[in-house]
Amino acid sequence: SSTASFSRTPATHPLSPRRREAPPREGAVRVLPMGSSDMASQPQSDSVKVAVNVRPLITPELVLGCTDCVTVTPGEPQVQIGPHVFTYDHVYGSTGSSSSLIFEQCVYPLVDSLFCGYNTTVLAYGQTGSGKTYTMGTNYSGESNCGGIIPQVMETIFKKADAMKGDTEFLIRVSFIEIFKEEVFDLLDDPGSVAKAAAPARVPIQIRETANGSITLAGVTEAEVKSKEEMALHLARGSLSRATGSTNMNSQSSRSHAIFTISIEQKRTSSSASEKSTSNEYDILSSKFHLVDLAGSERAKRTGADGLRLKEGIHINRGLLALGNVISALGDEKKRKEGAFVPYRDSKLTRLLQDSLGGNSKTVMIACISPADSNAEETINTLKYANRARNIQNKAVINRDPVTAEMQKLRSQLEQLQSELLFSRSGSAALEELQLLQQKVSLLELKNSELYCELKEREMSCEQLAQRAIATQLEKDQLMLKLESARNGKSWDDIENAGSEQDVDLMKTYISKIQQLEAEVTRQKFTTACRNGLHDRLALDKGMLLDDLGSGCEVGTLEVSSEVDEEEKEREHSSIQEKLDMELQDLDKRLQQKEAEMKQFAKSDTSVLKQHYETKLHEMEQEKRAFQKEIEDLRHALAKLSSSTDECSHKMKDNYLQKLSMLENQVSQLKKKQDAHQQLLRQKQKSDDAAMRLQGEIQRIKSQKVQLQQKIKQESEQFRSWKAAREKEVLQVTVLTVCSSFLL
Helix, strand or coil: CCCEECCCCCCCCCCCCCCCCCCCCCCCCCCCCCCCCHHHHCCEEEECEEEEEECCCCHHHHHCCCCECCEECCCCCEEEECCEEEECCEEEECCCECHHHHHHHHHHHHHHHHHCCCCEEEEEECECCCCHHHHHCCCCCCCCCCCCHHHHHHHHHHHHHHHCCCCEEEEEEEEEEEEECCEEEECCCCHHHCCHHHHHHCCCECEEECCCCCEEECCCCCEEECCHHHHHHHHHHHHHHCCEECCCCCCCEECCEEEEEEEEEEEEECCCCCCCCCCCCEEEEEEEEEEEECCCECCHHHHCCCCHHHHHHHHHHHHHHHHHHHHHHHHCHHHHHHCCCCCHHHCHHHHHCCCCCCCCCEEEEEEEECCEHHHHHHHHHHHHHHHHHCCCEEEECCCECHHHHHHHHHHHHHHHHHHHHHHHHHCHHHHHHHHHHHHHHHHHHHHHHHHHHHHHHHHHHHHHHHHHHHHHHHHHHHHHHHHHHHHCCCCHHHHHHHCCHHHHHHHHHHHHHHHHHHHHHHHHHHHHHHHHHHHHHHHHHHHHHHHHHCCCHHHHHHHHHHHHHHHHHHHHHHHHHHHHHHHHHHHHHHHHHHHHHHHHHCCCCHHHHHHHHHHHHHHHHHHHHHHHHHHHHHHHHHHHHHCCCCHHHHHHHHHHHHHHHHHHHHHHHHHHHHHHHHHHHHHHHHHHHHHHHHHHHHHHHHHHHHHHHHHHHHHHHHHHHHHHHHHHHHHHHHHHHHHHHHHC
8 A cells, every 4th residue: 555646846858849939138158958948847838728528318318218418510519408508628429529439539638738748637427327437448447448548548558658667667557446425435445355345344545635636545555566457456346346336227326436547667777877987867757647437417306216325415516516616616707806816625536636627637528418408407517617716727737756856956056057167268259159058959940840830730631530440431331231231132221220330330249159168068068077976975965875675776776877867967068068069160260351351452542542543534534535635636737737848837747747746646645554453453353253253241240159058058958958857857756765774
């Protein structure tokens, strides 16, 4: 265990882009070291970024006849509900951007800032059942391909850490806490992870404030992790210990506020260290990423909460009310300028979020809302909270180790004094040279900053193009599936109603069924082993009884033969099961190979290329006809000039002949290009045919896979029935044996 803190130490990162410094005043002597910057320790004023995620209508809302009352302005981050119109930084869901872009556009820049030494926070807010936990990905277990924010943050952090391992040492730790009934509990503490029933016996964590104003948690567990899988295990363990419950609005309602914190400490060789220095000087940066999944606001009338659930809801609403008051105080520009009091201490939630709201952090707030008209009032309240949060100004600073920062400050002063000493010895020539060098350094730093920004823009552009390519590929696959269905004789209405989700659901069903069958085989093997031990025990008891009776030889012989038959049947069943499992694995391998080949064919958009080549061929054909017409005109003109003998006619004839030769060469080149494009079109057609054949083979393998799974299920059912019958016979023989012994 250790103490988790929210540091406010100003610091800089040696790799972060620097601002251009003002030119030195005349007569001033000042040299800045290459590894430091004056502006690095200054806090960056940055407002809280707010994104709105509109989830689709869910089944209970559709059953109740709810309608969509939220309107998203296409192409604009604007939400309208009734007469209320709100504008935010981003809007996802409904007719806005896809929810899959939340991480790319909102959270990925925070990961970059995390590696630059800034504290960052992602805050999910909204009413109960609005999709906060789903959006954050708090229930991620490391097995499924979850699209939540936390799994993507994990993957990105370790990718960046691996890329920077050459010159940087990383120490990554995680902590996971919950605020339940206004008490803070450690979800990674061993006693708390045994069972939820033991939750009341857990010891709450104390919140403490240091002399410099930092908020700390005394005794919270901070587990060191070295891979995404380890981090996912800690997240899953903590999620199992988190307080949840069922209400009328959500069967898995979070009853506590959860904060998953990723702490990163970077240690790299200082870029300003002298090459001749014998001592190793390091630059140490520490930063934290807080991923906050708040419990949803709720009304007892709608949730149907009573007793314990009602008390939990009261505590949840009390904490959210305090959070709303803090947002209101920080979002009011007039109060902020006047230095009005901010009620952070009204709730433990607001105390822990003190840095995230108006403090040392770069924060993104994701407001999750329901589009159902039955939730319109709660949706409006959520949008109002989010709108006020946009006015909150945070002051994020780079968190550098205080000793390292002091060393860099002293090093800067030393170099400045050395430059002044050099000036006093060498005169004005050294001053001019220093000023020239300083201007060059400023220009190079400005150019470096511009190149860094351009690189970020290019990276963002590449990611957007990759997302667009994936979306295009998905649309192409859907169209191919619809075309295949149309060829099979299905009507267009059936195809539209079925959609591409059927194939995805079918694949998920296959995977789930395979897992169930594997579990069933394992259970059968375990049951068989247990029953073998039971049969050995029964055989021993019956042998003792037959020795006493002396007249039960025939019964004993029958039992021995029954056991021999049963063992043979079990061996036969195991052999069949192994054979079927091998066939199933072979089908899976073949299916993966075919799908990999299909992806290779699908890398290029054949329809677009085909249309491009056809357009080119058409343009070439038109250009060819124009050239041929011009050639014919020239030939007619030459025929007329051939009868003339004057010198002017001969010159025109020579010009026409040259032009005719040039046009014939152009026509010849066009024919070659046309032949080449036609060859490409034929190759593309062959690729399309091969892709269609692969698609057919994939469908056939899937069909064989379903048949094989049915065969495995049928074989298991037959063996289970035979096993039950044999057990019944053994039981009857045992009863007869015991009865015979009593009669004798």
